[in-house]
Amino acid sequence: MSGLPVGLCPPATGGWREGDPAGGRRWSTPGAPFRLESGQELPGVRLAYQTWGTLDAARSNAVLVLHGLTGDSHLSGPAGPGHPSPGWWDGLVGRGRALDTDRFFVVVPNALGGCQGSTGPSTSRPDGRPWGSAFPRLSIRDLVAAEARLADELGIARWAAVIGGSMGGMRALEWAVGHPHRVARALLLACPAATSARQIAWTSPQLHAIAADPHWHGGDYLALGCGGPRDGLGIARRIAHATYRGDGELTARFGRRAQEGEDPGAGGRFAIESYLDHHADKLVRRFDANSYVVLTRAMNSHDVGRGRGGTAAALARVTARTMVAGVSSDDLYPLAQQAELAAGIREAGPVRVISSPHGHDGFLVEVEQVAALVKELLAD
Numbered sequence: 001m002s003g004l005p006v007g008l009c010p011p012a013t014g015g016w017r018e019g020d021p022a023g024g025r026r027w028s029t030p031g032a033p034f035r036l037e038s039g040q041e042l043p044g045v046r047l048a049y050q051t052w053g054t055l056d057a058a059r060s061n062a063v064l065v066l067h068g069l070t071g072d073s074h075l076s077g078p079a080g081p082g083h084p085s086p087g088w089w090d091g092l093v094g095r096g097r098a099l100d101t102d103r104f105f106v107v108v109p110n111a112l113g114g115c116q117g118s119t120g121p122s123t124s125r126p127d128g129r130p131w132g133s134a135f136p137r138l139s140i141r142d143l144v145a146a147e148a149r150l151a152d153e154l155g156i157a158r159w160a161a162v163i164g165g166s167m168g169g170m171r172a173l174e175w176a177v178g179h180p181h182r183v184a185r186a187l188l189l190a191c192p193a194a195t196s197a198r199q200i201a202w203t204s205p206q207l208h209a210i211a212a213d214p215h216w217h218g219g220d221y222l223a224l225g226c227g228g229p230r231d232g233l234g235i236a237r238r239i240a241h242a243t244y245r246g247d248g249e250l251t252a253r254f255g256r257r258a259q260e261g262e263d264p265g266a267g268g269r270f271a272i273e274s275y276l277d278h279h280a281d282k283l284v285r286r287f288d289a290n291s292y293v294v295l296t297r298a299m300n301s302h303d304v305g306r307g308r309g310g311t312a313a314a315l316a317r318v319t320a321r322t323m324v325a326g327v328s329s330d331d332l333y334p335l336a337q338q339a340e341l342a343a344g345i346r347e348a349g350p351v352r353v354i355s356s357p358h359g360h361d362g363f364l365v366e367v368e369q370v371a372a373l374v375k376e377l378l379a380d
Ligand SMILES: CC(=O)SCCNC(=O)CCNC(=O)[C@H](O)C(C)(C)COP(=O)(O)OP(=O)(O)OC[C@H]1O[C@@H](n2cnc3c(N)ncnc32)[C@H](O)[C@@H]1OP(=O)(O)O
Pocket: 067, 068, 070, 071, 072, 085, 086, 087, 088, 259, 271, 272, 274, 275, 276, 278, 282, 361, 364, 365
């Protein structure tokens, strides 16, 4: 451990904290040692998850829904105990909805490495200390391997569908390629076959901003009882959020307008700066910096062709009826990446386009269009 004396840390209270069980979460039983793709081992993993609907007697109606980088198991429902925000795809699940709870049993885990109940760098090692800097690097395949354990535990041999966007889409793709016999249908949203140089490039200043914060303490801020690199995480979120939104949207919403009551010519902010400050503040209050780093690196590791003879050979393994979709204005995960997936997957039709000005975040914002795709995928 290194860095400033503990006394100079911001307090550990008032910021992010792990989800509260009162929020309807359940936990998979911590299992046997869990071997990672790197060869390292975690002594056991648990995943926090939420479910909607009822598993049928044949265990054939289960749908796995996988969240993006900073999402969690709270797919649907209001903010409340244990849930700092309303569901991230609120409106998709329920009676008569796209994920119809009269038909389907919907399972949404918090990703391995996350900070809303699943094993991650903020949870404790066997000796009771938080993992912090000792938490191993994860790959997207490790996240999926943990989800496969959860499926085993729930007695689900084959998912009726696996659905995800962004980091969730990477995992849905890894499910379809790595476990083809366990996936009947797949919806891959706003994700690539492999994380591109440009996508990795945008994460580089984010990771540096976190590491440069004196309250990072090499990643061991929790063991020191301090609140961690809030400024660094906030800067990372500002950079990331700017890449998540559409150029046209930002121009239309903010243009060159000054934030109300402020003058950018005299030290004040543009409205767009204030908007990014707001999103930085929100993330810092609901997310752990170490999880942000671990999951960002996992996304950077994503390459479905690694060790499988390349992308084309990997995609040829998919047997699920697959739908691939992207967002019209997403220049972070551009449609060309989804076109590559659709061309390489036997059962996929042409790329479906979510029409939206909201950029990459369109996969979260355009819930009605996503719902229509899900309904079509699950139609019979
Ligand atoms: C709603 C949630 O937070 S979901 C929680 C779980 N989170 C996840 O799963 C991660 C995914 N979520 C996200 O990344 C984002 O929160 C998104 C995609 C849901 C946000 O998308 P949108 O609904 O389009 O929200 P948008 O980007 O327009 O931001 C609206 C916020 O900006 C604020 N805002 C708008 N203009 C300004 C401004 N000039 N200055 C300051 N704040 C501003 C609004 O007041 C609003 O605040 P609130 O969210 O606290 O109510």
